[in-house]
Amino acid sequence: MSQPTIPLESATQVVEAGKRKAHELGLSAVFAVLDAGANLVSFERMDGAWLASNDLATAKARTSVMFEMPSEALNAPVQLGEPLTHFDHINGGLLLMGGGVPITDAEGTLLGALGVSGGTPEQDAEIARTAVS
Template structure:
């Protein structure tokens, strides 16, 4: 049985669209595209992007594919006296801030995720949404 997946060609198109949006915002960013199993399909870091953005983009993409949701949607505000959800000790790392967007096929089955890092979480989320469109 074949599982839905993202092609390298589609991953590259997503990254290209994301880089165009990053340039529009005056940012340099790192981009990760994962398949539905959280395996790396494509990675690019724009010249001048922070080296830390590599790991951050990967963690955002992993978060989105694992929860089938935008990474920022999982970032609930802190409430005093309440437990804080954190995933800093998970295998591979997850990151609950903007910049990760799940990718779905035309049948609404998850095929992967894109992760972006290079600006604020809000800017990264804006770039990721543009990349995924």
């Protein structure tokens, strides 16, 4: 049985919505849409976006797929005396900051994720949330 996934047409719609929000915020961003198996479905870099954002957007989307939650949810503040969760040893690149959000169907089944990079982590998260809503 094959795993549900986001179709290219839907991925394109998500990216277009993200680009509109980025323009509204005055940002040039990069958008990476991965399917539920963390495979690239769609990738777009707005004119003027930083080249480093290519890898950052993809890592945020991968993080969101792997944990089935927004990447920012894994960015807990460090608490003295508490164990520190880190994932720097995981191959494939994960990024624990805002900008990665899961994409689900109406039943809540994971179809993939969107990763955005181009502004602050808060701006990237806002763009990503807007794009998938």
